[in-house]
Amino acid sequence: MEPNDELREKVEYYKRMGHQVPKWKYVKTPEQIEGIRASGVINTGVLDYVSERIREGVTTQEIDDWVAEYTEAHDAICAPYHYEGFPKHVCVSINDVVCHGIPSTKRVLKEGDIVNVDVTTIYKGYYADASRMFVIGKTTPENERLIRVCKQCLDLGLEAVKPWGFLGDVGYVIEQHASRNGFKVVRDFGGHGVGIEFHEDPFVYHYGKKNTGCLIVPGMTFTIEPMLNFKKSGVRVSALDGWTVYTKDGLPSAQWEYTVAVFEDHCEILSK
Numbered sequence: 001m002e003p004n005d006e007l008r009e010k011v012e013y014y015k016r017m018g019h020q021v022p023k024w025k026y027v028k029t030p031e032q033i034e035g036i037r038a039s040g041v042i043n044t045g046v047l048d049y050v051s052e053r054i055r056e057g058v059t060t061q062e063i064d065d066w067v068a069e070y071t072e073a074h075d076a077i078c079a080p081y082h083y084e085g086f087p088k089h090v091c092v093s094i095n096d097v098v099c100h101g102i103p104s105t106k107r108v109l110k111e112g113d114i115v116n117v118d119v120t121t122i123y124k125g126y127y128a129d130a131s132r133m134f135v136i137g138k139t140t141p142e143n144e145r146l147i148r149v150c151k152q153c154l155d156l157g158l159e160a161v162k163p164w165g166f167l168g169d170v171g172y173v174i175e176q177h178a179s180r181n182g183f184k185v186v187r188d189f190g191g192h193g194v195g196i197e198f199h200e201d202p203f204v205y206h207y208g209k210k211n212t213g214c215l216i217v218p219g220m221t222f223t224i225e226p227m228l229n230f231k232k233s234g235v236r237v238s239a240l241d242g243w244t245v246y247t248k249d250g251l252p253s254a255q256w257e258y259t260v261a262v263f264e265d266h267c268e269i270l271s272k
């Protein structure tokens with residue numbers, strides 16, 4: 001982007017004051033934001049398609065097939081496929097899997113499972129990334145609460161996104177709400193800039209201090225995607241597949257994700 005001089009000067013001012021600021025190449029033009037918005041429409045469509053079909057008895061491979069099917073029918077691409085060697089089209093993370101679960105013909109969804117489906121779409125070169133939680137049949141009240149509080153954390157994080165605010169404000173409210181409710185925020189993963197690449201700067205922490213971290217500039221597009229655990233925030237990556245991330249304590253984990261865009265006077269969800 002060739003940002004207008006006023007915007008550039010304002011950002012330069014914050015930088016001189018010692019604040020972190022986004023790289024210019026990741027401050028999107030209105031045209032780029034429209035491209036990401038169009039990708040977001042398909043991304044949300046994929047999640048709706050999954051939500052209409054997901055139920056007890058389906059395999060996670062079937063979810064992968066639905067995601068590939070819908071995406072291709074809309075002339076889009078599944079970003080996870082072969083991304084750094086990831087073997088499938090979508091991440092499906094069940095119970096104690098925190099994120100990056102790999103779909104399989106062997107894993108059948110059963111009553112009580114809590115499932116995160118994380119979809120990333122590329123349309124005309126633009127990326128959108130969102131995930132939702134699904135409950136298979138009936139689960140425990142504790143799991144229901146974990147999922148609900150995690151969603152509230154995401155919505156509170158979104159509310160804290162203000163042009164010329166800071167990403168630390170977002171992390172702060174997320175961690176506050178999680179800990180007030182007795183949950184732990186996973187620290188090893190976070191949100192990220194998204195739009196012209198899958199994972200762009202800045203890293204979006206789900207914990208933090210007010211008025212710290214990266215300046216929030218109109219034109220930024222990024223994800224917020226808190227992961228909440230019951231007792232311990234610690235995670236481990238499977239040695240077998242190098243992808244699947246589990247809670248260390250074996251207890252369930254929840255996650256929700258939006259792609260958001262920042263404008264001069266407000267922010268918008270581009271996919272949810």
Ligand code: MF3
Nearest residue numbers: 080083086091100118120129
């Ligand atoms: N969609 C995930 C995110 O929210 C990233 C998945 S990377 C993959 O950032 F390779 F596992 F797909």
Ligand code: CO
Nearest residue numbers: 129223225257
């Ligand atoms: Co993401």
Ligand code: CO
Nearest residue numbers: 118129130257
């Ligand atoms: Co994602």
